[in-house]
Amino acid sequence: MITKKIGRIEFTLLSPKEIREMSATKVITADTYDDDGFPINMGLMDTHLGVIEPGLRCKTCGLRAGKDGCPGHFGHIDLAMPVVHVGFVKYIRNCLRATCRECGRILLSDERLEFYKKEIERFEKEGRSIAPLVKDIVKECENVSKCPRCKRENGKIDLDKPTTFRENGKKLTPSEIREWLEKIPDEDLKFLNINPKVARPEWMVLTVLPVPPVTVRPSVTLESGERSEDDLTHKLVDVIRINQRLQENRDAGAPQLIVEDLWELLQYHVTTYLDNQTSGIPPARHRSGRPLKTLAQRLKGKEGRFRSNLSGKRVNFSARTVISPDPNLSINEVGVPIEVARELTVPVRVTPYNIEWLREMIKRGPNPKPPEGVKYIPGVNYIIRDPKTLKQRRIKITEKNAADVAERLEVGMIVERQLMDGDIVLFNRQPSLHRMSMMAHKVRVLPYKTFRLNLSVCPPYNADFDGDEMNLHVVQSEEARAEAEILMKVQEHILSPRFGGPIIGGIHDHISGCFLLTYKDKKFPIQEATHILSAINYRGKLPNIIEENGKKYILGKDIFSVLLPKDLSIEYKAKSCFNCEVCTAPNCPHDAYVIIEKGVLKKGVIDEKGIGAFKGLILDKIIREHGVDYGREFIDKVTKLGITAINICGFTVGIDDEDIPPEARRQIEEGLEKAKKKINSLIKAYNKGELEALPGRSLEETLEMEIMRVTGRARDMAGEIASRYLGLDNSAVIMAKSGARGSMLNLSQMSGCVGQQAVRGERINRGYRGRTLPHFKKGDLGAEAKGFVSSSYKKGLTPTEYFFHSMGGREGLVDTAVRTSRSGYMQRRLINALEDIKIEEDCTVRDPEGNVIQFVYGEDGVDPAKSIAGKPIYIDKIIEKVESS
């Protein structure tokens, strides 16, 4: 619970007065520690500025170092001569250009000022930025040579990047600039986009430099006992040293030239202290040659304070390890290794109702030995005796004190109990591209050292098991647990808000299994059928038993029907539909027209379009009609059914699966030969100038396009012939047809012909002058010379083919690498632009300022996650409802 809330944050400039007032001490010595290793007074590590070593007390507030101790205090350095603040150079330039050096007023007549005042008011009323107006004002002032008030001739102000100003070519010292800026009256500042209530332009020329507390720049003691200071401290040492020299020289009346040189050096050090990447000056470097990380660098960029520490924070109660599959878990469960479960804790408040249970648990200690037959029981790691103050009250439970602490357990304490089965945890895989990348699972504590998850939740996480790691977070409060359970559980995310369809469903073997189970009138001997049914814990009546030759069989379709709710009716074309010209719908020869009537699969085969992730229509309908919990159970069961079925049927792919009969091989070769001839004749026509150019294309382009077309067709032809000899007795074909994995293209490349390799969408045309490889003649435009691979993967590629194939492959790799970074940045921008938008109580869509973005969300107010693939209502359901009433 939040006790204090930050209402707003105001940003202002620090005035020299404020800097001195908040300063705990003046810093004058450049040294940090004396010979005994104690901080020097009025040095950069003065204990007035806070302490970092444990045990020491701060001289300003008297608190110790550490988390809840002294936060650190600012000090200050009095600069001998003023210097310009690099960050505000742009504002200073505007001020100098727009005002008179004599009287400090803006170089515009009263009428013009009045006009601009009105404009500014208008802009502010419209909520627009006044930056363009300021630009206009400054531009107008630049063209005024004579001050309309005091008639002074003002010169042209130039800015020598980064910090030197010149008037008519004459250098302005920071002191002069400061004097000038002091003259500008408050009323005129708003024309320069400066708010006089919080900022005066002369403050942008520093006379005193705040020194951040030591807690901001802690020094590290190395193993050798040597101290290593923070970059900021190094830089501040430079500033103080030069400042001192400057002061001494000035006071001693040194020549102007020397003073000016030192002044400029001071300017350089202050500039790099603020921003070490200022263009135009060399960055200050560490002894080792590494550029120093000064103030601006600390805040900026991906590793800067804002993005790395403020927008993203490190958390406790989290774990990370490799993931591996476990089909025996439900989709909303996660297998947690015992080691992890012992380390992660859930806080439990002691109440009269659970005190005995907790006492028992504490007695077991942090590493209890489970009773016979049980693999794991939770113990307790800590108890918090006084939850209100939280300080120093955390008691670690050990084998020794367990019994003792258990005795002293009282109502109101908090027990940090180890993870146990049924706890709600958040599970996440990076990159977290959508909200399904972080879902709530129920814990199942399991042996071994990986997180286990059901295969069906791989698509939303985009996970595989080639070494992927995932994170797990234990939610710590009752509110968080409730939210996680209601909003984040896996079943709440089966339907994706991206397109209003299921994103969790069967994958790979689940689909192949269901395909094998339900294809045509596949039947299983009763023993096998009962085995399959036992996998889903089926307790009902056995489906129809068919007797044939005295043996009992059960139809695969009937086995599948067991899973379907009794009121489910649906008709659709399966993934394996051939898109025949004349669709015979219910009598499809490929069994690709699915009819489910009242929970019975009458016709059709179950494949990707029925139960697959992203596409599963049956899944979609079940969730819409029976809710997400039923949907979860359905997915659990359907996947188990699929796996058992595929286990019984057997499923294997080997090299000889890609074998095609010699006559097919011959046909393909003939086809490829024909294609090559065609290409040669095209080239001949081109060489003779007989080729007709396509409109708006040059001859070369036309030729390339024609050849690409021929090679494409040649590959298709090879695939077509190959697939004629690869039937559904081939496991790879089953996978491709059912949508489990792979495609017919992959198959035809394995057994038919790999096809044309392309780089940047064109045939390969790079390499040597006039040819791709020295194996070919110069100017050879033929198929082989430009990357056509006529071999199949099974047959093996020739050396040149192999080379071209690698070229195409490499392009793909580069493409993926580029794509991830580009799309990542696009998504970051999108998120940043849209993150604050929410639906208000009146169903309008607004930004946090209350500006209406949409009056009705999405023009119909429908939640895309609840929509039916984008449609606002499920019209079939309504019809059913009305018809049945």
Added chain:
Amino acid sequence: MAKRKTKKNEVKKKDKETKKEKKVATPKKDKKMLLEEKILKILDKHKKSLPYSIVEDIVNIAMEKKLENKLEKLVLAAIEEYENNCIEPAEACGIVAAQSIGEPGTQMTMRTFHYAGVAEINVTLGLPRLIEIVDARSVPSTPMMNIYLEGAYRVDPDLAEKVANNIEMTKLIDISDMEIDLTNLTITIKPNEKMMKRKDIKIEEILDHIKKIRKIKGELQDDGTIKITLDEPGYKNLLNASEALKNLKIKGIDGIERVIIRKEPNEGYVIYSEGSNFEEVLKVEGVDPYRTTTNDIQSVYRTLGIEAARNMIITEAYNTLMEQGLNVDLRHIMLVADIMTTDGTVRAIGRHGVSGEKTSVLSRAAFEITVNHLLRAGVRGEVDTLKGVAENIIVGQPVNLGTGSVKLVMSVPNFKKK
């Protein structure tokens, strides 16, 4: 402006007219209208409302399944279903939209060029195109237009060709050969009769255009060639003149580099163009300004206004995603388009647009150009009111979205210690 308005009015008039005609023509439509009215009456009776798309659906399904007499039940069931499916207040629809568009980005192709629809024209597709749309680029990397024709131009290939000639930019070099005579410092232009005839250009037109170039004179010779003489002879001037002549625009519209005429089923002749100049093409006679499209969002904004630009962003983004086989709900894209266009201009998603104009200092600082935003905030005395998401995360407070926006607290009775 005035011109545009009248045009728009015309559209409306035309639409109305056609609608009326159709009403009279088909009694089936009439029946639909009747049903629709009935539904609206039922809705009025129950003081509810439904989006028009649902009403339409009900009408269609009622007619198909002959459920006219159960209309009220149907409507009530639809209302219930609709209200169930409505989005809930406090939903972070912005983030969901951003994720829904960003996430499929990883699955898109990077290949800039792809052959779409018309094989002859290159169009940027996939991720680069999507980035282009959210960037609100002033000119797309591959501008193109689909120019539809009206009336007789649609059916007559000659007329269509004529329109195409008026649109496609023709340079002098395209229709003639040029010879530079270095000894006499003259240039001879030999017009290609065949090309000129095809492009429907007369020699006088060429002369007219040549006249417009300063410091040279063009004279028509007897053999049909044009002789160019310089006012101030010199090699450099000759070179400059030849360059100017090569790129001399004789006919067509700036920016339209290539056109292709194709006959589409149920449509007639359509002109596809590489390069885009929406403003000018709409003025060409024979072009149907109501259906002609471009992929240049900014030019649509300039000519047709912000609403058109919004629709354009939606269709372009949706088609880009669909073409890649990625299914994204239209509502997400609408939200992005609406964010980009709420203030009446097309703003980019990024630091120069939507993100840069946020009121919160911390949110801007956390996005990009951190230091400058902080310094500016100091000078201007900006105040961060911590209403958005990023600010509250930075400060360590619950975010004002979803369950975080609910301000309800339950008091729990204290347990008495035993």
